[in-house]
Amino acid sequence: MKLKDIVSQLANRINQPHVIEVYLRQIYAKGFVEGTKQSPWINVEEQLPEENTGVFFTVEWKDSHKGYFTGLYYGNGQWESDHRIFLPNSPLARITHWMPIPKFN
Secondary structure, eight states: HHHHHHHHHHHHTOOOHHHHHHHHHHHHHTTOOOOOOOOOOTTTTTTOOTTTEEEEEEEEEETEEEEEEEEEEETTTTEEEEEEEOOEEEEEESEEEEEEEEOOO
């Protein structure tokens, strides 16, 4: 549903504030975001995982190519994957994004 459709529907109900409120709550609950999708990747500058947590993470190497890893975040900017340790402020590579590993029940 496009934003102009929502506005049009609300305009038809302008004298019914309760209906508008319920409708807006339904849209919010569905996670409506016009024109964009939320990325599951979290920027490390915005948030870090809890310490000793298994995650997926991206590495940007000095030569600008990227790598994707599964590993652990130990805290204090230290990450590990397959016996590779990534340290904060490394001149060779930096971790840019991460996301939690989904739980399979």
